[in-house]
Structure formats: structure tokens, C-alpha cells
Amino acid sequence: MSCLQTFPWIVVFASFIIRAIVYGITYTSGIVYVIVLDNFETGEAATSWITSIITTVMFAAGPASGRLVKVFGWRIITFVGGVIAGTGLLLASFSSDLFFLILSYGFVTGFGCGMAYMVAGVVVPAYFVGHRRQKIAVAIASCGTGVGTFVFSPIIQYLYATYGWKNLFIVLAGIAMQCSSTGLLYRPLPSISLTKSEMSKEEKAADWRFLKNTSFYVIHMGFFLTTFGDSVIYGHFGEFALTLGFTTDKGAYLYSVIGISVMILKLLQGVALDSKVSTSLPIKLAIFFFLLGGLATTLLFTSQEYMMLLMYAALFGANTAASGGAIVIGILETYYGHENLELTYGMNLAVTGLGNLLGSPIAGFLFETNKSYSPVLIMVCITKVLSSGCFLFVYKVYTEFHTNYTYDVTFSKKESLGRGQNESISTLEVDEEKVPLIIDNSFKYSEAFSENVDSKNGTTV
Template identity: 25%
Template sequence: MPPPPTTNLGYIPPDGGWGWPVVFGAFMSIGFSYAFPKALTIYFKEIQEFFSVSYSEIAWVSSIMLATMYAGGPVSSILVNKYGSRPVVISGGVMCAVAMVAASFGTSIIQLYICVGIIGGMGLAFNLQPSLTIIGKYFLKKRPMANGLAMAGSPVFLCTLAPVNQLLFDTFGWRGSFFILGGLLLNCCVAGALFRPIGITSKSAQKQDKKPIGEEKVNNGASSEPSSPQAANPFSGREPAKPAGCCQKVNKFIDISLFKHRGFLIYLIGNVLMFFGFFAPIVFLAPYAKHLGIDEYSAAFLLSILAIVDMIARPGTGMVANTRWIRPKIQYFFSFSVAYNGVCHLLCPLASGYLGLVMYAVFFGLAFGMVCALLFETLMDLVGAQRFSSAVGLVTIIECCPVLLGPPIGGALVDAFGDYKYMYYVCGAVMLLAGIFLFIMNYYNYRLLEKEEKEREKKEEDEEEKVELEIPGSEVCCESEETNEKPTTAEQEA
């Protein structure tokens, strides 16, 4: 099994040092990005009554925010590639703060769609992608553990923001709460300030300086073509290079050549299938408990149990993934985590009482945390840190569709059958199928990578042997030695 890909950044990541404050900043930024849209649902009932709108209309606030956060991935990736993570995250924090403050003065639901949904969602997109990218610049060996700690920000912030929002709502109402939340979101700017750009270390610079010198010596001793024929001979008669095509121009901003990357396509197809059944079970967990006759507070406590287990599972999964037994096979670990989610959902309808649902919440929290901790680490393992920013942007915009459609499809199944168990069966089957698909295709990809690596090593060996045989002057030297030896022998015989 091949080792994880190198960073291709021109330096060796420190795997510590200032990287740990960077992980803390990513913890904050990712926590706000994933938890904030869910925590806003506390204000929906009063906003619904204030604007006299239906529940479906008010629910679009969070849906638009999440959709914009995912759809804004490519824009965020382009900005990160051009300006770096720090200014993009700081800009995202300012956008989120302005959006919430402006929404506190809103007079219609449309204004909330624009302020909270579009502007706030784009601000969260500017927080999410750079936070995931910067970790790959500071970590290589300890990257799974660092990603697991950063992704733990989502459940921690969800558990924290829920009571904070309830307290703000009881004290200031939804308008005052939105104004205060705008100031709270400025902490994303603090998180972005921790994302200090990393430079090339002196050791790496020395290696880069030494490498061309060695190559230059080999090229001087071997017959090779000039690197730029037109530069060497401007009158060669060749046509000038054609202007770059549309794809090449787009590649300057975001690497669309990833769609030719075999591992990236396997990851993308498996994740799109997985996300159709990923969020619906957690959305309908409390309603399902109420459907079984469990009281509201006990039903809500199931989500707290899930969040607490999730909070522990994410960093724990990162530590396990960082071991020497799992790290080279991390794609298999991710496939198992996805399939494990599916098995949990398939067994959920067997829970007839509250104790059974508590057990389901524990196992589901563990499975959910495992997938979330490995979700972006496996992508970085496939494409490397250099192309990760473009990869995560392309993935999030494509995943936007199943993220939006998954819960409504689950709700449609509940409406059609009048029972929640069929929704859990379908979600479980979808995620189990996605896990099996990822496992089989990753096995196929690993085999091909091993074969390609052996062919590449054999080709390099053949080229080295060819270079040694083609060194000019070697045959001449041998002939001169032979001619020198013959007269000496003849003289001795005489």
C-alpha cells in the first residue's frame, strides 16, 4: 500500500509549533460554520409568528444558508489560492457579522433570506474552506489528529450555542439576539488572525538549491534536448505556442483537472451517494422519538447524547487514524465509517423504547463523528495539500444538491408511509451502499497505484542505465586506456 501523498509545497510541514494555534483557530471557524445554521432554529418560532409565514418558509433561512455555504466553496477556494487563508477567513467573519446585524433590522422574510441566508452563508463558506486548507500546510504526519481536533468544533459549538441562543432569546428577543450574534461572529476574525502563513524552512531551501546543481551536472554529461527549443533556436521554423484554452484559464483559479484524478472521482461519487442519507436521520431523530410517545424533553436529550458522543469521537478518530496501522489504509477506515453509519440506521427501527433510542444515539454519535473526522482528511490524503483547496471547493458545490435534497426526501417518505422507520431503512441502505462502493473502488485504486509505482520505478531504473551508457567520452577513455596498455606490454616483451 503506497504511503500518503507528499505535500508538494516546497517545504516540510512542522507538524506542531504554531500549527497548534492554527488548529485552535480552525476549531473555532469550523465550529461556527457547521453549528451556526442549526443553532438559529431556536428563533424560528417567534420569527414565524412575527412575519406571519409558514414553517416551510422560515425553514428556508437555514437551508439557504447551508446551500450558500456549500455552493460558495469554489469561490472561497479561488480566493485562498490567490490570497491565502488568513484574509479570506477574516473577510468571512466580517461578512457574517454584517449579515446578522443587518438581519436584526429586517422587516420581511425576504430580507432574512438575503442577509442571513446568502450573505451569512457566503461568510461561512469563507470560514470553512480556508480552515480545512491551512491544516494541511502545517501538518503531515499528525494531520489526521489535527483534522479530528479541528472538526470537533462542530459538536462543541452546537452544544454551546444552543443554550446561549436560548438565553439571548429569553432576554433580548430575536432582534437583539441577532445583533449580539453579529458581534459574536467577529470571533471568526480572531480565528483567521491565527492562520499565519508558513514559509519555507532553511533545510528545505538548501535542498531545493542543491537539487538543480546535481541535475545540471548530469545534464552536462549527457546528451539531452534543451528545455525550451524555441528559446535555444528562435529561427527553428516552429509555430508559436497557441494561446491557453478555456480549461487552462480556469485552472489558474481552481484546479478542474481533478476531474481526471481517479481517487478524487471515487471519493466524489461515494460522498454524493452518502450525503443523500447522511443528515436526514439526525434531523428526524427527535420527531421519531415523539412519534413513539416519548416526551419532548427526553426526545431533545437524545440530540444532546448524540452531540456529546460526537464531540469525543472526532478527536478520538483522528488519533486512531494517525497510527501506523491505520494511516496507510485510511481510505478503508473511511469506507468502514460510512458503512457503519448505514448499519446503525438499519437497526434503529428495532428500538421500541427510550432506552433503545439512547443506545442508537450513542452508536450513531460515534459513527457520525467518525465520518466527520475523516471526511476531509481522506480527500487530502488522495489529492495532497497543494490541490486540496481546489478539491474541497469542487466537492462542496457538488455535494450541495444531496445536502439539500436528503432531508426533504426523508420527510416525503414519512408523509407517504406515516412512519419514520422506512426513512431510516432507506437512509441506512443508501449509506451502506456508499460504504461498500468506497471500499471496493478504493481497493481497486490502491492496486492500480501499486502497479503504477512499480512501473515508474522500473522506468526510472531503465533511464538511469541508459544515461550511464550514453555519457560522452566514456568509450573514448576506454579506447585510450587500451592503446596505452598495448605499447607498454610490447615494450616489456622487447
């Protein structure tokens, strides 16, 4: 495999690392929740806002970050996002009250992580458009979320026990800023302009036609409900273990088990989706795994042994794996098209952010009111089952999928077209019609297409 063919996988590696850092910081907020309760003497309901706000702001930053990427590119947005996230964590180390901690850790860090996470989500599909291994590439990159949760949970617990909460945030600030250096590996794809025609205003408006599709709202109600339930477990599972008499270390280990499960299941889901068994496979997997999340939660009523908590953590991780990565990309591409992915994915992040915002605080309120986690667990069961029902409804009622068109593209020799030798440009043959390509650098152009186009005859692979 040549260097040019290898580079897209380097992008997968960079996306993997950034997702690991982002989730390692944001989705271990349940451990931070316990730390804040110990040091700030605040109530469960008020403290729960920390766990929900950081994940909410992270996802809510998606649409804005997507627009900024169009202007400044992948590298700059990721670099700035890493700096903002690190700054927020550094400021958190100076917190003297819960309000300032929510501002610094929740809003500032959350927004910076969201900028980096948005780019990590779209850069891999962009590099693997039309590639036979696109879904497994997306799955590998998204496994960073599971690895981050797995690795950071014991690290955060160790740093807190050894150095205290202030130094914990300082170390996390340094780790967050590594997103900036890793993002420099995102080599921009070359700018290609087909001069055959210009997109009309009507064609531009057509990008938003998915908003007129009722299935889009039903699907995202499903995503909202499942992330609502996820945020409850991520925010309170450690505290739930403490109420059962287990140590903080054992509570932190449960998050590691969730991370391992997420990583393994995302890989398996990516392999399954790349097999192209069925166009409807992504939504079928969503139906199954979200229902699994609801049914698995009932296990916590049957036993309070630590082994049962470990089993639940593994099943919950399998359920969570379906709410991101290849399954989400597969559903959005199947129903609304790859060409709309930046728009639909940005909307998806905003909706899931709303679910993350509401879940944990409501759970904290229920626990404070009832002095028991039983109502909280019942709520998780209901939201997960309803989420599965939303996707089942779309699968049964909306049977028409978006049609993606594929063209046979062949490369011809460079033609001067009346220009000097140094200004000659390449052309493509699209539907037997020659179209000139206006590109800045033909070498970079060949790099971008090296994985998707056979270098000898120009046919797609």
C-alpha cells in the same frame, strides 16, 4: 518547546474555535427550524429549506473561497467571512417572512461561514505538512465542529426561551463576528520561491488530472449520499423528537449528544490515522462508519423511548465524524496527493454542500405527504448503506494510490551570491544540488519549518 514550535498549535486552536462557531451556527439549524415553525406559521417542507440552504451555501462557498485565499491570504478571507456571517444573522433578526429569513440566515450567513470554514480546513494541514502528528492536529481542529454543536444547542434554546427569536439572532451575530478576530491568529507562511525551475503549463494542468480518475467521482458520490442523510437528521431530529411527545429542550439535548460523539470520534480517528497502520485505513474507516450510520437508523423503528434516541444520537455522531476531518483529508491525500489538496478539498465541499441542499427539503416533503417520519428514516438507511458501498467499491477496484515524494533537505549557510551582506540568501540542498531560496524574511522561514525540520541538521522529523 520553543515559541516557534508552539505556534502551529496556536493555529490549530484558532481553527478549532472558528469551526466551533461555524458549526454551532449552521448545524443547529434543526433547532432554528422548530423556532421558525412556531413563529412564522409555515409548512414543514418550505421551512426545511432553511436548514438545507445554510449548510449548502457554507460548503458551496469552498471552491470560491479557496481561489480568494490564493489572492488575499488566510487572514483577510477569514476576517471578511466573519463580518458577512454576522451581518446575515443581524439582518435575520429583522425578518418578517420566511423568504427574507432564507436570504439572510441561509444565503448571507451561510456564505460568510463558508469562507471562514474553508480556511479553517486547509490552514492546519498546511502548517503540518510532513509532520508525524499531522492527522491528530487536523482531528483536534475538526473537533471544533462537535464542540460547536454540543455547546450551541442548549445556548440557542436558552436564548430563544429567554429573549425571543429576534434577540437570539442578534446574539448569534456577535458570536459569528468573533471568527474575524480569531482568524488574525493565522500567521501567513512565508513565500518561498525555488528559482531552480519554473512550473510549466503542462505541470499546472497536471494538478487537475484527478478529474480524469473515475474513482474521484465514485468517492464523491459516496460523500454526496452520506451528507444527504446527515442533512436529514440534522434538520429533522428535533422535530422527530417532538412528534414522539418529547419537549423542545430534550430535542435540543440530542444535538448536544451528537456533538460530543463527533468530537470524541474525530480525535480517535486522528490518532488511528497517525499510527499509519495502513495506507488504505482512511477509506476503510469511511466504509465502516457510514455503514454504521445506516444500520443505526434502523434502531429508531425498534423503540421510541428517549434512551433509544440518545443511543442513536451517539451512533449518528460517530458516523458523521467520518464525513469530515482527518478521514476526508486522508482519503484525498491517499488517492490524489497532498499537492492537490486545495483543489480536491474545495470540490469535496461543493459536493457535500449539494447533499446538504437536497436532504432536508425532501425529508420535509415526505413527512408532509405521509404524516410520518418512517419513510424519511428508511431513506436515510438506504443512502447511508449506498454511501458505504461506494467507498467499498473504490477500495476493492482502485488499488493504486498516489505516490508522494519526499526529499532529504539540508540547510547550508547563507551565501551572498555576489550580493551585499544584507541581501544574502539561504540555500537548500535538494538531491545533492544547491538551490537558492528567495525569501522575504529568513526568521519567518525558520518559524514555518520549525515543526517539520530538525534545527541542528535540517533532517525531517
